[in-house]
Amino acid sequence: MPRRVAIIATGQTKHAARRLDVNIAELITEAVTRALQDADLTMRDIDAVLLGNMEPFEGFLFPELWAVEGWGGYMKPSVKFNTGGTVGTTTAIAAYYYVASGIYDTVMAIGFQKQSEGHTQTAITTVGDPIWERSVMAGAIGNFAVMATTYMHESGVTEEQAAKVAVKARRNACLNEYAHLQMPDITVEEVLRSEMLAYPVKRLDMCPQSDGAVAVIFAEESKAQKLCPRPAWIKAVATAHEQQYMGDSPKRLAEMRSLIAASRRAYQAAGITNPRKELDVAEIYEVASFAELAMYENLGFCERGEGGKLIDAGVTELTGELPVNPSGGVLSTNPIGATALIRVAEAALQIMGKAGRRQVEGARTALATGYGGNAWTDILILSREKP
Amino acid sequence: MRRVAILGAAQTRFEACKASLAYNELVYGVVREVLDRTGVPMREIESMVTASQDAYDGKTISGMAINEVVGAYLKSEAKVAADGLQALLYGVARILSGEFDLTLVVAHCKESEGDPAAITGLMFDPFVQRPLHLDELTAAALQARRYCRKKGLTPEDVALVSVKAHRQALKNPYAQRAGTFSVSDVLASPLLADPIHELEAAPRSDGACALLLASEARARALTDRPVFIVGVGNCTDAYWTERDLAEAGALQEAARRAYAMAGIREPAREIHVAEISARYAHEELMAIEALGLHPNPVELIAEGRAEFINPSGGPLCGNPPTVSGLVRAIEAYAQLSGEAGARQIEGARTALAHGAGGICGQNQTVVILRRE
Amino acid sequence: MSREETTLRVPFLLDMEYRYAVGQYGRRFFTELRDHARLMGARCPECERVYVPPRPVCGICYRELHEWVEVGPEGTIVGWTVVRLPFIDPMTGEQRPVPYGFAIIRLDGASTSLYHFLDETDERKIRVGQRVRAVFREKREGSLRDILHFRLLEE
Secondary structure, three states: OOOOEEEEEEEEOOOEOOOOOOOHHHHHHHHHHHHHHHOOOOHHHOOEEEEEOOHHHOOOOOHHHHOHHHHOOOOOOEEEEOOHHHHHHHHHHHHHHHHHHOOOOEEEEEEEEEHHHOOHHHHHHOOOOOOOOHHHOOHHHHHHHHHHHHHHHHHOOOHHHHHHHHHHHHHHHOOOOOOOOOOOOOOHHHHHHOOEEEOOEEHHHEOOOOEEEEEEEEEEHHHHHHHOOOOEEEEEEEEEEOOOOHHHOOOHHHHOHHHHHHHHHHHHHHOOOOHHHHOOEEEOOOOEHHHHHHHHHHOOOOOOOOHHHHHHOOOOOOOOOOOEOOOOHHHHOOOHHHHHHHHHHHHHHHHHOOOHHHOOOOOOEEEEEEEEOOOEEEEEEEEOOOO | OOOEEEEEEEEOOOEOOOOOOOHHHHHHHHHHHHHHHHOOOHHHOOEEEEEOOHHHHOOOOHHHHOOOOOOOEOOEEEEEOOOHHHHHHHHHHHHHOOOOOEEEEEEEEEHHHOOHHHHHHOOOOOOOOHHHOOOHHHHHHHHHHHHHHHHOOOHHHHHHHHHHHHHHHOOOOOOOOOOOOOHHHHHHOOEEEOOEEHHHEOOOOEEEEEEEEEEHHHHHHHOOOOEEEEEEEEEEOOOHHHOOOOOOHHHHHHHHHHHHHHOOOOHHHHOOEEEOOOOEHHHHHHHHHHOOOOOOHHHHHHOOOOOOEOOOOHHHHOOOOOHHHHHHHHHHHHHHOOOOHHHOOOOOOEEEEEEEEOOOOOEEEEEEEEEO | OOHHHHOOOOOOOOOOOOOOOOHHHHHHHHHHHHHHOOEEEEEOOOOOOEEOOOOOEEOOOOEEOOEEEEEOOEEEEEEEEEEOOOOEEOOOOEEOOOOEEEEEEEEOOOOOOEEEEEOOOOHHHOOOOOEEEEEEOOOOOOOHHHEEEEEEOOO
């Protein structure tokens, strides 16, 4: 039986398109300071620091080592992860394993990215295999668009239904003081009329590029109980990978093999048989509006082909049966190295009852996901009850 | 601490350029060898930790190229963008968490595919240092000079490390560079960045390695000669321009933690083999001191009593970045399992593996292994 | 003055050259493509999936792949788009001309798909399930660009 582990504190920066007021180290400091304040801790209370970042986006090797004073890492154990969009959840899951192992009692997980300092499209295009994909790759958006048409074909979802996701995200983001995009008056028509980037993906269907950082503190059971009145206990974690190349997954979004495998493994570990009923809130890694609908289906929130109906019925709105991304999600805030860890932080805030105006009343069980690389998945399930 | 065992390991021969192999082929070779040696089928392994660097691979998310060949389809893999010994540490944590019985740890790098000077130049702060065109080598040269001046060492003292390394590497079939060199040979080799000569710097290498970790229970079922990881320690130092480069504070601290976990009080007496990530000759001297293996490393080497340090020849004889640290653990494991061939140190029961990352070893890892 | 006007940014141009090894499987594929305008996949001895790109091992069965089979040159569109957003091509450092058609294509006889260009840029004329055929360059050098694009076939 692993040691029980809980999240006891979180801190985020104000995410924005360009945080020109701070450098990378100072950006991280902002999140770390808030996380320490959240649990009334100092860096002396932290045994080790795990970091997540996608350094090609800033053109760095070991940016965290240059920025070490920014996260208080001097003379502390640390390690940096790099797994693409999932890197934030990779880091959170590593924090869980490290604390569960007994090697450390308290671990701070940090995700950071200053996308404004590099060239995002180039860094994403070099995700493509240099021999087999890159010479014909169409950037993040083209790559995403081809998956979206497959999904539309398989499930029958419409551009309007996807636009509703984009609207939900940006309206929810207005309740989140840290979110990058704040668009209170956005409408479905506006999304549908926004510039066509690559059919069926329009500008407002896509996530933005953000500068931002997030810090989340994990602790073992006795420390968690001492330091936090209502810790968010880690009920289950799971990771599942895809095969090597982008074309290997037969139906891409329409059948997300890694999301299905990881979520079912996590549900089983957490004793969840009906996720729509038993989860109170979900923070999922939806890189684009269409992906969120596909993820509803693959996460088992609804039957296959019913993703569009779920958004039509308002099930995933903040006031719905299973609110999805009350924070505004990736569609509103996307500093890549931090994005998946923000999902975990937001899920923890819901369990801790600290989500402010975006709080889902009485949330007891929350799901957080990361999605990245070649369509692979991380899952965490957080709970008010101990595992 | 509960114990984690190494079941088996494999490494490629280090070479300047493995032009015929793509990353997935290079890595598949070592993974296959580990599976064959341990007899564990891939379907029983559910956890993998890999180490590689996007900047070396010229690819965002370098792990994507090798996830499938490490068997990660629908399984849990994570990539550390750090030294390979850090991947081992995370693998140990995964098993100690109780969630996995087996974890495969893999590292790869091909320096031949990119421009190592430009790549390591990306470690430097963009505001003040990048305009100066620094790279790993120039920073190491500054450190070497500072260390030698503070300790009163001569160029001949440092060259002794290279003489020993290349001599010991003659017994290592994986070595890329080996030979019988004299101190004057070393000092006559081209000066790369004063005071570092070519034979005092690790060559540029391609390679990969893998090892399989197991819980104690699983290890006992599969082998009657288990080698256990009994101590781990890691520590991060200040950025290179914010510390005295002649000191190895982070390494001392990482060692202190690993020794405490392993119950080691007198490392000089209790460590029988040490594999040290010295990419430059002076780093081995610094590490011998910081690890408490001997207070006067030059004397130790000059008197021919340092054969237990880097019996493989160490990184001076082959050093794919990120792979190099994990190979130190594989070499230590080979010594304890009696599989080190001609380079075997007789009677070794406790071994130390050291890994480093960042400019002038900003992040340090120490792992202690022991056989029963 | 606003804060934005007073902030300083340091420009840095990253110009990196890499020499990627194609590998043993890639060498066979690209040699066939260059010399014979023929597309090849590797078949798994266990599940019989045919992999394009070919690779050392089937990730699902974890079996080595040694059997080569010809695939294509015709195939079926699994997903498609018309890219209208200009972006920098990392292979050349220059902006890729837009618009262009782009698709996930399942070559006949293959179990996996390739990403490649389409010869069509009118969204109304492309659909999932449509048949396509590889158009090869006259002068081929052994890269995926030896396929110029895929041509939509008449229904």
